[in-house]
Amino acid sequence: MKKFASKLLMAVMAVSLLAVPALAENIKVGAILAVTGGASFLGGPEARSLEMVVEEINAKGGINGSKIELIIKDSAASPEKAISFAKQLIEEDKVLAIIGPSTSGETMKIKNICEEAETPLLSCAAAEVIVNPVASYVFKTPQKDSFAVKKIFMEMKKMGISKIAVLAGNTGFGKAGKQQLTDIAPEFGIEIVEAEVYDKKSNDLSAVVAKIKANKDVQAVVNWSIVPAQAIVAKNMRQAGWEVPLFQSHGFGNIKYVEAAGAAAEGIIFPAGRLLIADTLPADNPQKALLMEYKKNYEAKFNESASTFGGHAYDAITILAAAIAEVGNDRHKVRAAIENLKNFPGTGGVFSFSAEDHNGLDIDAFQMMTVKDGKFVAYTGK
C-alpha cells in the first residue's frame, strides 16, 4: 500500500512539474479576488470589471503593443488562499502587479509579502490600515473610510444630531468602519450610544432594531456594512415605524441593495463615489465621461447594474495600465509611476498619489447621496 502511495505521490509531483506555464511576451497581471464564498458580492463584479477592461485594452492592441495577460485567482475570501496565490503569482507567474484582494483581512495578510517581493499591490479593499502605515508597494483604490465617516458626521452636524446608534456587519469592512466611527465621533461632538454587530448572513434583525429603538436618545442610525444583509436593517427599521434618519456607508453603493430594501431604502443617506449618479453629473465633471462609459459597457456586457465595488477593480486596472503605458513592463518603475500619478480620474474619484498617500483620493471623492424613487440621487440636505 505505502509503496503505491509513495509512487502515486511521485507521479502527481511529476505531472504538476511538467505543467510549467509557457513564457509569453505579454504583460502579466495577477488578481486575487473573492469570486465565490462569503464576499462574492465584491469579488464577482470586480472580476467581471477586470475581464472587461483587459479585453478592451487588448482589443485596442494592448499597451504599447504588448497585451495584458490577466490571471484571476479565486480566493473565496480565505486569507490562507490569498497568501498562497500571492506567492504563486509573484514567484511562479512573475506578474508585474497584483490587483485585489477584495477584503481587508486578505489584503493585510499579503501586504508584507508583496512588499518583500517588491511587487505592486492594488487592493480593492476598504480598510485604512492597508495604506496607513504606508508600504511602498501597496496601494488601494476604494476611498478611505475615515473620509466617509467624516462626510457622514458633517451631515449630522448640519442636522443637529449628536447621539447615534451604530450597526455594523461582521466583515472587515464593517469592522474598519465601526473603528473609524468610534475614533472620529468625539471630533464632531457625536456620541455613540448603541453599537451592535450583525452577521453577514442575518435573516432578520427586527429584534436588535427594537432594542436600539427602545433607547430614546438615539437620533440617527449609522448602518455600516457592505453585505446584502444591510438592506434588512433598513426594512426592519421602517417596519417598526421608526423614522430617524438612517445613514449608510459607501458599502451601500450597489443598486441591488436598494432593490432589496425596496420602499425602505427611500431617504437613506450615504456617501459614495459618483459612479452611482453618473448621468446627473454636470458635463464638466472630470469623471463624467469615464463613469458613463464604464457603466454603459459593464451593463451591456453583463446584464447587471454597475456597482462601486466593480469600480474599485476598474480603477485598479486603469491606474496600472496608465503606469505601464508610461514606464513599461517593470515592477519598480510601475510602482514609482503610480506614486507619481496625479489628477487621474477613476470611478472612485480623481486619484493623486504621493509617497505619503497611497490611496490618492481626498474627501471630495465622496458625494453624499440618497435614494429617491428607487434610484440614487445626489443628497442636497433637507
Next chain:
Amino acid sequence: MALLEIKQLNKRFGGLHAVNDVSFQVEPGQIKAVIGPNGAGKTTLFNMISGTFPPTSGSVTFQGRDLRGKKPYQVADLGMARTFQNIKMFNGMTALENVMVGRHVQSNAGFLSSMFRMPWTWKEERAIRDKSMELLALLGIEEHAHTDASSLAFGQQRAVELARALALEPTLLLLDEPAAGLNIYETAEVGRLITKIRDLGITVLLVEHDMSLVMDISDEIVVLCFGEKIAEDLPPAIQQNPEVIKIYLGEE
C-alpha cells in the same frame, strides 16, 4: 469462599421479567453450566455478570468484590473474560492481533509511550506477541495467526475468540454458547478444550444449548426456565430431574 456469587438477581425489561430471583455460586476450579430453553434468560444473566447492563436488583460478587456499577472493562480487569454467542471478531485485524488485544489488561503501554516507542514497551510488545502465539498454538490455530480474522472458518473464529479471552489470564471464563453453529466433531473438540482450560486452573461458567456437551464436561449445572432457576445439581441428577425432562422433552 465461592469465586462468583449471584444473589437474587433480577432483570426487568419493561413488563418482561427476563431474570427472576436467580441465585447460585461458582466454586473455584469447576466447570459450571447454565442451561435452559430459548428465552430462559441465560444471555441476560451473562450480560449482568459481565457488566454489560446493570441488574434491576440483586448482586453479583466476584472474588468477594461487589460488581455493582462496574463497567465491562472494569469487570475484565478484575479477571473475568467472556466470549459472545454471535462471535464478535475485530474485523480488519489478523487472528494474532485479535488475541493480542486480549493481552490488554496484562500490559501497560499508554498513548505517549506507544507513540514514542519507549524501550520498555519493546519488551512488553514482544511478551504480548509471544504469549498470544502460545495461546493460538494451544488452541491449534497458530498457522492462521496472520490471516485476517474475519476470513477464517467459523470454528477457527471460535478458537480465536477463545484464545483472545484466555489472553486476559482470567480467573473466571464466561462462555456464551461456545458450541453454537459447530458440527459434532468441532463440538467435541470444544469440549476437550474447555476441560483443558479448566485444568489450567481457570474456572469456567458456560451457557450452552448442546446437552451432550454440557453433560460431558460440567461439574455442576443450573437450569433456567422463563428467567427462573428451576434446578441446580450435578449432571447425573439433572438428567433425572423430572422438571428438566419436562422442559427439554418439548424441545428435543
Next chain:
Amino acid sequence: MKKLLSVLPLLAVVIGVHLLTSATDTMYYLTQMTMSAYYSLLIIGLCVLMGYAGQISLGHAGFFAIGGYLSAALTTRSLVPYQDTALVNLLDSVGMILSGHDLYGEAMLVVSPWAACGIAVCTAALIAVIIGIPVLKLKGHYLAMATLGFGIIIYRVALALEYFGEADGISEVPPFPLLSGLTISGNFSDRIQNYYIAWGLLLIGMVLLLNLMDSRVGRALRGIHGSDEAAGAMGVNTSRFKLQTFVLSAVFAAIAGVCLTHYNGGIGPSEAGVMKSVRYVAIVAVGGMANLWGALLMGVVLNFLSLRGVFGSYDDAVFGLILILIMLFAPNGILSLNIRHRLKQLLRRGKQDREGEV
C-alpha cells in the same frame, strides 16, 4: 523501528521533490507543499480519530483555529498596556515575554513564540478534554451535530472578538524561531528550510501515529472500531481511549494551526469555518478512513491542488463532488479501488471474450 523504516521512502520522496524542483527551477511549488504538509498533519490526526476510534468530528477546524489564533494573538498583540500586571510579570520572570520594537518603531511586548505555542496547544488539549467527555458519549447524528456545533462556536467567537481581529483575523504574525537557524516564516528566503520543517513535522507525526497504531493502544482502538462491546470485554476502557484519541487529534490540529499561522504570517476566520471541517472529513474519507497513508496522500494532493487554485471557483464544488462519488462508489477510500487489480480483471475478461469469439 520497522515503522520508522516504512517512512523512509516518503523521506526520500520529500528530498526528491526538493531536488527535482531545484533542478527544474520550480522551487515555488515548495510553498504550497509546505502549506499542504501542515494541513495533512491535522488530517492524519483526524484520520486516527475517525478511522480508528470511529468518531466523526465536524469541528476539527475549530482546534486548528484555537492553535493558530491563540499563537497569533499572543505573539502579535502588545502587552504594553498590561506590563505592570502580576501575570505579565510572572510570564516575564520565566522568560516567556519578548520585548522590542515593531516595524514602525513602537515599543512591543509580546509572548515569545515557544511559550505562545505551548499555551495554544495546551489550551486546545484542555478544550478537547472538556468538550470530549460529554461529546464522545453521543453517537451518530448527535455526535456529528455536537462537533459541528463546537466548530461553529469557535468560528463565531473568532469572528466576534476584537482580540482575534474579528473578520480581518490577525496579520503580521512574527516568525517562529524553533532553534537557532531554524525558523518558521513565510519569507521567500526561508522557503527551503520551511519545506523541511513542515515535512519533518509531518513525518514525525506519521511515525508517531504509525507507532501508536501498531501498539497496545492502537490495537485497542482498532478493536473498538471492530466491536465496541468485545473491546470492552477485553478490558479496554473504550470511553477513555476515545477521549485520549480525541485529545491527540486536537493536539495535532492545534500544532498544525500554530505552525501554519506563523508560516503564513496571519490567520483569518475562514480557517475556523464549517466548510474547512467538512473538507478535512472529506479528505479522510477519500483516503479510506482507517488508512493513515491514504489520508496523508490525499491530504497532500488535494490541499496542494486547492491551494494552487487548480479548481478555480469550483473549489468547493470539487470537494462536494469528491465526497459524494467516494461515498457512493468507494466508501473505503479511493485507494481501495485497487486500480491495477481492476484493470487486470478487465483485461482478462476482454481476453476471454475474444477467445470466446474465436
Next chain:
Amino acid sequence: MTTELFIQYLMAGITYGSIYAIVAIGFNIIYNTTGIINFAQGEFVMFGGMIAISLLHFMPMPLAIALAVIITMVIGALIEICFIRWLKSPSVLRMIIITIGISILSREVAVHIWGESIRSLPYFVGNEISSIPVFGARISPQVLWVVAASALMVIFLGIFFRTTSIGREMRACASNRKAATLCGINTQNMVTLSFILSAGMGALAGCVMSPITYSQYDMGTGLAIKGFTVAILGGLGSSGGAVTAGILLGVIEAFSVSVVPLAFQDAISIAILLIILFVRPQGLFGSKEAAGLSEF
C-alpha cells in the same frame, strides 16, 4: 423592558422560530422514514425561493410559487433516486457525508445558475415598510404569512399522516421498516415520497420567507444548521417538538439580544444545543425510549 419591546422581541422570535421549525420538520419527515439526516435540507429552501423568483418573470406570483414547489419536489425525488435509493444499509457516517456533499453541490450549482447576488420575491401584501400594530409593537404582514404557512404545513402533515392511506403507510415505514416491507408496502417509494414531501415543504418555506430574509445561493447551510438544532432540541422525528423547539429557540435568540451582543447570538444558541445534547440527548420533548431506538 417595556411591553412594546417585549412584544417586539416575541414577534421577532416567532418569525425566526417558524422558519427554523419548517426546516426542522423537513429534516424529521426524511429522518422518520429513513433514519437519515438530510444535511441538504436547507438547499430545498434555497431552491424554492430562487426558482420562484426566476419564474416570476413569466407568470403571476401564486403560480410561480406553486410551480417552484413542484420543481423542487422533483429535485428532491431526483436526489433520492440518484444518491440514496440504491445504497444498501449505508452507515450513518456515510449518509452524513453524502448529504453534506449534496448540500455543497446544490449550492455550487445554484451559484453558477443564479450568481452571487441576493434576490427576493415581492411582499405578498403591502411592501417593505408596511406593518401591522400588535399591542404597541409593529410587525410586517409577511410575518403573518410565514406563521400561517408554517401552521398550515404542520396541520396538513398531521392530516396527511393520520387519515390518508399513503400517510399511514409512511408512518408504518417509520416505525418499522422491515415489518412495513413484509406488509407489502413499497418502502423504497415511501422514502422517495418523504424526500418529495420535505423538498416541497422546504420550497414553500423558501418562497414565503423570501421577502423577509432574501434568497441567496448560500442561504441553505445556515438554515440547515439551525433547523437541525431545532430538530434535535425537539426530539428527532417529532413534528410537534420541532414547532415548539423552533419557536423556543427563535424567542431565546430574540431576547438574547437584550443581554449579550448580537455578534454572539449564534454562539449562544449553539451552546444551548450542546448543553441539551449533553444533558438530554433525546431532546427537550423526545422520550428516552425513542432516543434509545434511534441511536445506531
